[in-house]
Amino acid sequence: MGLIFALLYAPILVLVIYSFNESGELGSFSRFSFYWYKQIFRNKRAFESLKNSLFLAVTSSALATVIGTFAALGLDRMRRRHLRNIIMSVTNIPMMNPDIVTGVSMMLFFVATASIIGLGSPLGRITMLIAHTTFNIPYVILSVRPRFLQMDRSLTEAALDLGCTPARAFFKVELPFITPGIVSGLIMGFTLSLDDFVISHFVSSPDFQTLPLYIYNQTAHQVKFSMYALSTLIILSILLLLLIINFAGAFGENNNKNKIRKESRG
Amino acid sequence: MKRTFMLLLAVILFACTGLAGCGQESGVTTLYVYNWGEYISDGSEGSLDVNAAFEKYYYETYGERVKVNYSTFSSNESMYAKLSSGAANYDVIFPSDYMVERLISEGLLAKLDFSNIPNIKYIDERFLGENAYYDPTNEYSVPYTYGMVGIIYNTELVDPEEETLGSWALLWNEKYSGYILQFNNSRDAFGTALYYLGYDVNEATEEQWREALDLLKQQKSIVQGYVMDEIYNKMISGSAAIAPYYAGDFLTMYNDNDKLAFYYPKEGTNIFVDAMCIPASSKNKLIAERYINFMLSEEIAIANAEYTYYASPNTLVTSSPEYIEYISSVHEDAMDILYSDAAEVRTQFFKNLPPEKLELLNSLWEELKIKSSVGTAIYVSCAVVIVLVAGYLVFHAVRKKKRENYD
């Protein structure tokens, strides 16, 4: 088992170690230095693509969260089972389909529609936003819907009986209950969007590049070690994020326990 | 709850910074430049950042702010696809000769106003007029670089006594199986085979094209891969030993690995000119013309030539002692390699193929790419697995049914 993990990490470790290699040759390690990190920080295009990636991840996950949360609400209250099943099947399509088919279908859709209405260049920021939102929505619904299913309906009814307006009841009773689902959907959408390469590859244009697309272009050319440095930075930030989430999770659990204890005493 | 709140806050903050960063500054025109990868001096490793220099120059000279949006392509064909599908707007593009011809014939290029490009006078006569077959009237294009295809090999991995050295045959030498690279674009890959066979790359008949295909199919089992710019890393690290590529790129690789050597095959080879053009759809033609003119000015042209190592048609560059000294410090024969005369090397331009030939080329290329070099054993074993799984499924279903009946 240790062997499996060792194999899983060997290439990544090589990448990290060699990002500090001044000579820029894989064969030999000359001297420890931050030379390639300096290079990457001077690289305007890498920063531009990082900015685009963050912009896209934030907007698409936010948009998907809004649409997806309302969809989960609507699905929860829907009486017609057939309609609900149809919607759920359609929702599952982008998750089940290989990314390449989703990407291709969207590209065909954008290009064909644009030529029908006589627009020149459909691909770019907007198409990327639409595509990313589309593949994020199912994940939001998937993490919000179970919360609705778990929820005790009588709580809402009680709130209504006690004189809440429906909107107030929703915000006071239901929303707090489903919030964890919304947040996890949001985070998931954010990371999925940040990480997506295949779909973006088809619906982007050269003047709107995200970080994965930038990396793809870099690996198709002469790879300078600044690429290794960039990858190391990405890996480090992911590690940091994972640790924070993990610790925050543990911390949050403890907090909740304390709270419950307090409340039960009070 | 507090935690989720903090997370939401963080996300909102992110969104704000993201949005603020993306807002377009008013009064700045964006010039979209679409060039080959690694084909301009970009400021990395102490070189001059040409695009930034242009932005500064433009503001100082004309008092307007211009932002250069620079993006890259990896083949003429992919550039053509982007341009012709209208998938994006560009102001300056850098197609190769035959692509210039094609773009002109399809009306996709704008006529240049040379009163805005006075520096055209520095371009060597040899690249103008009839010599530029792709644009004989010199109305649509300005040469940027030129070069010839040769074979790069690793002197440590290839036997110096090798008989096939000096010929295209080296690419088909089975002794180096697994160490040979081939172009990953149809025109250049077929070019190597056609030159090797001694056929005309522009006038070959269908049978000759098919013969070239057979040769390439035969080569497929000994090539390590079909690559374009990935060639750099593979040749520098010694992962591959033999590859056909452009003379300028050889110098780049030699800079990092002095075990590499280069020759022009005796059967003849391909010469190309990459030119600067403005698409007919450009919305900033004036700025684009000034950009082209800027690229021809002395300091910039030399910076680009020293960065890309490609041969320059600009006399300001070739007559500059500083440039000659620099390029010779990279490789002592650099001037000879880059500026070899047509008399020494038999060269030919790729011309734009007629549509039916293009279609033939595409279908042959497709045929080469889908030819599988895997043995049938793998298919058989997979079929066995599928049958086993299917059998188990049926068995499972039958057993379940029986149990249900039993209940």
Added chain:
Amino acid sequence: MRSNVRYRSLLERAAAAPHMVWSILFIVAPLFFVLYFAITDAEGHITLNNLASLTDYSNIFLLSVSFALIATIICLLIGYPLAYFMSRTGKTTRRVLLLLLMLPMWISLLIRTYSLMALLDNGGLLNSLLVSLGFGRIRIIGTGGAVILGMIYDFLPYMVLPIYTVLTKLDPRYIEAAADLGCNSLQVLGKVIIPLSLPGVISGITMVFVPSISTFYISQKLGGGAFDLIGDTIERQFQHPSTYHTGAAISLVMMILIIISVAIMNRFSDSNSGGFVV
């Protein structure tokens, strides 16, 4: 009060509307475009030529299915014991192992694949090491094996996680009961643990097989472009507008194949509960 309820249900019914519109526009309509392009030619006439011409690509389909299948089986053989072991360790170890397993999943596939290539290339670190130790070089990159290795390396965590999730949720009382009823540990594994973890296995298989069969980056980098899979072929068709129609036909067939095999798999697992893990 009554009118309140009615108003409420109306509002709630409308809540799903944006999603419905969005799905129709950006999920259903694009798929129709794939279908449309697959059955028309450049002039817009309906034709079956695109689909008929796919027979030329049959060996690409075979190759992709074979590679993806081999990668999936090996992932299962490595991943199941790993997941089993992980689910049996102490809480802290488990947490650390889970983190170690998740980290590569979060790192871009491009970076992971590229780093694998840098390690295994003829002039890469592994071969330099071998040469300096006096062994010969081994050629890995540019072979079919490298492509399969890349799939395993990239997608192994997707196999382990769903199985692990199911195994941790497994009620230990079942195992105790089986042992009490006289099963030895091998029988417990075969009759209780494996059948109960089947949903996880099925979703693991899907999560490895689908990306493997449709990948193009892995085969491009590790196969050197000499082992084109369905993904590469589709990607190449969409570089030129003239071949969009063939590309759409290939995508359509691949999609249908995958939907059928996933449907069969889900039927196989009876209740598909462990469908999704991140």
